[in-house]
Amino acid sequence: MRTSALIVAATAMLGLAACGSETSGEFTTADGKDGEYTIDKETGETSMTITDEDGEASLRAGTNVPVSLPDGFTLFPGSKVVNNAVVNQPDGQGTMITFEADAPADKVVAHYRDAAKAAGFEIQMEMTTNGTQMVAGERASDGATMSVTATSGEPTSGQIILATKKAG
Incomplete structure (x- = not known):
């Protein structure tokens, strides 16, 4: 809330x-x-x-707010961060990164899907509609969630949403 x-x-x-x-x-x-x-x-x-x-x-929130991704995640190569918003709360952290990339949406989403799987996330949803692709998942070990959306264009625009819970 x-x-x-x-x-x-x-x-x-x-x-x-x-x-x-x-x-x-x-x-x-x-x-x-x-x-x-x-x-x-x-x-x-x-x-x-x-x-x-x-x-x-x-x-x-802002273009120059440092990007901090979980272990195993990296920004898609050559991405330009348009905005990075980080919310810290007593029970965890939420991050929403808006970016642009000079690659098709499917390649951008594949980059994050592969990173998520390698980091222990179970992919729970994949969707493609009207030039937009999305992948979302959760990591059972700590309840962290992630979703990535990319819409093809020149450049492709995308958004990464990550939520982590504090241990304890």
């Missing part, structure tokens, strides 16, 4: 950045949680934090 609140707040904050508004401030989520945000006008990077009785949740 907190992840979606951070994503909604980030979208609103990005709109403020485009209008030349404040670069930092406070906000309240729809469910009454207080948070803080910062927008770096030079890089477009957005950071925000929400603290409640469960602990602190934070989001960092």
Whole structure:
């Protein structure tokens, strides 16, 4: 629930950045949680934090946010990161990387499917529709999930979503 609140707040904050508004401030989520945000006008990077009785949740999003993939995963060769959003919560981390690649969608998805299988993920879904391909899976050993979507074009556009749970 907190992840979606951070994503909604980030979208609103990005709109403020485009209008030349404040670069930092406070906000309240729809469910009454207080948070803080910062927008770096030079890089477009957005950071925000929400603290409640469960602990602190934070989001960092932007083109230059460092990409951290699980062991065995690499970005598709030659990919350009368009945006990287990382949400840290007391119970785990979620990452959503939007990218472009100069390769067909099937080759991009195959790269991530192979990496996921090698990293112990069971592929639970594969789909192709209207030029878009998707693969998704879960790793039983720790409950981590992954999905990759790629849409052919010039360049191919794609998105990687990874969710990991903290041990304990």
